[in-house]
Amino acid sequence: xxxxxxxxxxxxxxxxxxxxxxxxxxxxxxxxxxxxxxxxxxxxxxxxxxxxxxxxxxxxxxxxxxxxxxxxxxxxxxxxxxxxxxxxxxxxxxxxxxxxxxxxxxxxxxxxxxxxxxxxxxxxxxxxxxxxxxxxxxxxxxxxxxxxxxxxxxxxxxxxxxxxxxxxxxxxxxxxxxxxxxxxxxxxxxxxxxxxxxxxxxxxxxxxxxxxxxxxxxxxxxxxxxxxxxxxxxxxxxxxxxxxxxxxxxxxxxxxxxxxxxxxxxxxxxxxxxxxx
Ligand code: ZN
Numbered sequence: 706x707x708x709x710x711x712x713x714x715x716x717x718x719x720x721x722x723x724x725x726x727x728x729x730x731x732x733x734x735x736x737x738x739x740x741x742x743x744x745x746x747x748x749x750x751x752x753x754x755x756x757x758x759x760x761x762x763x764x765x766x767x768x769x770x771x772x773x774x775x776x777x778x779x780x781x782x783x784x785x786x787x788x789x790x791x792x793x794x795x796x797x798x799x800x801x802x803x804x805x806x807x808x809x810x811x812x813x814x815x816x817x818x819x820x821x822x823x824x825x826x827x828x829x830x831x832x833x834x835x836x837x838x839x840x841x842x843x844x845x846x847x848x849x850x851x852x853x854x855x856x857x858x859x860x861x862x863x864x865x866x867x868x869x870x871x872x873x874x875x876x877x878x879x880x881x882x883x884x885x886x887x888x889x890x891x892x893x894x895x896x897x898x899x900x901x902x903x904x905x906x907x908x909x910x911x912x913x914x915x916x917x918x919x920x921x922x923x924x925x926x927x928x929x930x931x932x933x934x935x936x937x938x939x940x941x942x943x944x945x946x947x948x949x950x951x952x953x954x955x956x957x958x959x960x961x962x963x964x965x966x967x968x969x970x971x972x973x974x975x976x977x978x979x980x981x982x
Contacts, residue, residue, distance in 0.1 A: 707973075707976065707977045708935075708945075708946060708947045708976055708977075709735075709736065709737070709945070709946040709947070710735060710946060710947055710948075710949065710969065710972050711735065711737050711738065711739055711765045711766070711946040711947070711948040711949070712726070712729075712730050712733075712735065712738060712739070712948070712949050712965070712968070713738075713739040713766065713768075713906065713948055713949060713950035714726050714738065714739065714740050714741050714744055715741065715768070715950050715951070715952055716949055716950060716951045716952075716953075716956065716964065716968065717729070717957070717961050717964065717965075718952070718957055719954075719957035719958075720957050720958075720959070720960075720961040720964070721961050722744070722747065722748070723740070723744045723745060723747060723748045723753060723756075724748060724756055725961070726738070726744075727756055727757060727760055727762055728760065729961060729962070729965055730760075730762060731760040731761065731762055733965055733969065735762070736761070736762065736763060737762060737763040737764065737765040737800075737946065738757070738762050738763075738764060738765065739764070739765045739766035739767070739768070739948055739950070740753075740764055740766075740767055740768070740797070740799075741767075741768045741769070742767065742768065742769070742790050742793055742794075745793060745797070746793075750793060750796060750797070753797065754796065754797060757797070763798060763800075764794070764797045764798055764799040764800065765799070765800045765801075765904070765946060765948065766799065766800065766801055766802075766803055766842070766877070766904055766948065767790070767793070767794035767797065767799035767801070767802045767803065767839075768802075768803045768805075769790065769802065769803040769804065769805040770787040770788075770790040770791055770794075770802050770803070770804050770805065770830060770841065771783075771787055771790075771804055771805030771806055771807050772805055772806065772807020772808070772854075773787055773804070773805070773806050773807055773822075773823060773826035773827070773830070774806055774807040774808065774809070774810055774819060774822055774823060774826070774856070775807070775810055776810045776811065783807075784826065784829065784830070787826075787830055788830065788833050790802065791830065791833055791834050791837055791839055791841075792837060794837075794839050795837040795838060795839045799839060800840070800903070800904075801839070801840040801841065801842040801875065801877070801903045801904065802834065802839055802840070802841055802842065803842050803844050803877060804827055804830070804841050804842060804843055804844070805844075805854070805855070806823040806826070806827075806854075806855045806856050806857055807854065807855070808850075808852050808853040808854050808855065808856075809852045809853075809856075816851070816852060816856060819852075819856045820856045820857070820862075823855075823856045823857060824866055824869070827841065827843070827866060827870070827874070828869075828870055831870055831873055831874055834873055835872070835873045840873055840874070840875055840903060841873065841874050841875070842874075842875050842876060842877045842903045842904060843857060843863040843866060843867065843874065843875070843876045843877070844863075844876065844877040844879055844882070844906075845857050845858050845859050845860055845862065845863050845876070845879075845882055845883060846858060846879075846882045847881065847882045847883075847885075849917055850917065858882075859883070859886060859888070859892070860876065860878065860883055860886060860888065860889065860892035860893065860896065861888055861892050863876040863896075864876070864892055864895050864896055864899070864901075867896075867899065867901050868899070874901070875896075875900075875901040875902065875903035876896055876901055876902065876903065877902075877903055877904040877905070877906060878893065878896070878902060878904070878905050878906070878934070878938060879905075879906035879908075879950065880905075880906065880907050880908060880909075880910075880929050880931055880934050881906070881908045881909070881910060881921055881929070881950075883934075884910060884929040884930070884934065889934070889937070890937055893934070893937045893938055893941050894937070894940075894941050896941065897938065897940075897941020897942040897943055898941065898942070900942070902938060902941065902942075902943040902945070903945070904945060904946070904948055905934075905935065905938050905943065905945065905946070905947055905948060906948050906949075906950040907924050907931055907935075907947055907948065907949055907950070907972075907976075908921040908922060908923070908924060908929075908949070908950055908951045908952075909921065909922030909923060909924050909925065909926050909927030909928070909929050909931070910922060910927040910928050910929050911926060911927045911928075912927065912928055916954070918952055919952050919953060919954045920953060920954070920955070921950075921951045921952050921953050922951070922953070923951060923953075923956065923967060923968065923971060924949070924968070924971040924972065924975055925971045925974065925975060931975050931976075932975050932976070935947065935975070935976050947972060947976055949968045949972065951968070
């Protein structure tokens, strides 16, 4: 059976505001969308909720809670802001909230201490998320972003923290961030066996890559074995959607209808996917 396809609003960040994005996904036959808190706030949480209800769309992923790491002086404010994001996600009925650890606090060089602080902050936020009935998702980011945007770069680290935390914490596998990992297959299998794979983000790694954040490729244009990773998640028991998340100046500059159609075509070719659920 073809997988459900979900679009992440980041794929249309500069080409569609929240309402246009939601309408485009509904018109393409999708059942759910993945959203960003800043885009939701731009239209207002009540308006966003009503719009999604009108269009019959659910919220899959909610981006994001964090950054969590901050100087001692800013830690309380950072945690409060993350809690508000969880509240907003719960109000939208999101399936899961992506955790964004953030990089090393200014002036710090101790990655081990930052990893420990990230784990503590995630566990504290998890108490709040459990009370709200929302799952948190760890998303390891590519090591080129270590220290700058996250301290958590591998599925092994995410699996270990999930095992320590227990219920309510899972992980999202983003092909862009983990395709290089020698332990990829084993860690996907471990995550699946524990029932903690909450999502699969797809895109591609272009060769060469010209920007760390905004030069992700359309599926099929790069060198990631997307079908192989998809098959590994399915074999591990993940039955959820394939989520298209492409941060790309190139694709943001294209007509959104063209990007939507091309992304769906690529998903069909690679994953055997249809348009909707
Ligand atoms: Zn992602």
